[in-house]
Amino acid sequence: MQIFDTSLRDVKRLRPQKNGDERGWFSEVFNTRTFAAAGLPDRFVQDNQSFSQRGVLRGLHYQLLQPQGKLIRAISGHIWDVAVDLRPNSADFGKWAGFDLHGEDIEFLWIPQGFAHGFVVLSETANVLYKTTDFYYPAGERCVRWNDPTLGIAWPLEGIEEPLISAKDAKGSFLQDAELPASLDLHQTIA
Known part of the structure; x- marks a missing residue:
């Protein structure tokens, strides 16, 4: 598995090896030993999957209680995925990065x-799968507005007149008003 650093500390891109022939291909997408050796979590407790149509925008979600690390993959389709560092003690606090993920x-x-x-x-439809390091706890979930001018995320919305957003996400906080995660030990968040 190839592991690539990104512009945000601790956010990584992972590319499993793909072996194929005339029959198709095979890939080992998760192995606890490989993840542990790379300093990544090797224990996930929940898998989530979403199916969405073109123009659906989900997020920006985070958890105050039972915070979750997430391992995200587009199974089919094309998404543009965003991570925003909300760790108050991080040098990257308030910075974001976007990533194209294709099934x-x-x-x-x-x-x-x-x-x-x-x-x-960004495609007609997309299936997204993500593994989490802790269980979903609705009372601990929070949301920052996708279009917060302080963040200035350059969403690639060409050809999308207006993104489709849930009522809950439309009520998200602006970063300046958001409840932030407690100070985290940054060395523990890598693993």
Whole structure:
């Protein structure tokens, strides 16, 4: 597995090896030993999957209680995935990065706890799978507005008149008003 650093500390792109022939291909997409050796989490407790149509924008979600690290992959379709560092003691606090994820690429994005996460669907439809390091706890979930001018995220919305957003996400906080995750030990959030 190839692991690539990104412009945000602790956010990683992972590309499993793909072996193929005339029959198709095979790829080992998760192995606890490989992840542990790379300093990544090797224990995930929940898998989530979403199906969305073009123009759906989900996020920017994060958790105050039971924070979740997320391992994200587009199973089919094309999404533009965003991570925003909300860790108050991070040098990258308030910075964001966007990543193209395509179903045919078998590429993952690792986003540690303490980050907000969201994505927009750029293909006709997309299936997104993500593994989490802790269980979903609705009372601990928070949302920062996808269009917060302080963040200035350059969402690639060409050809999308208006993104489709849930009522809950439309009520998200602006970063300046958001409840932030407690100070985290940054060395613990990598693993």
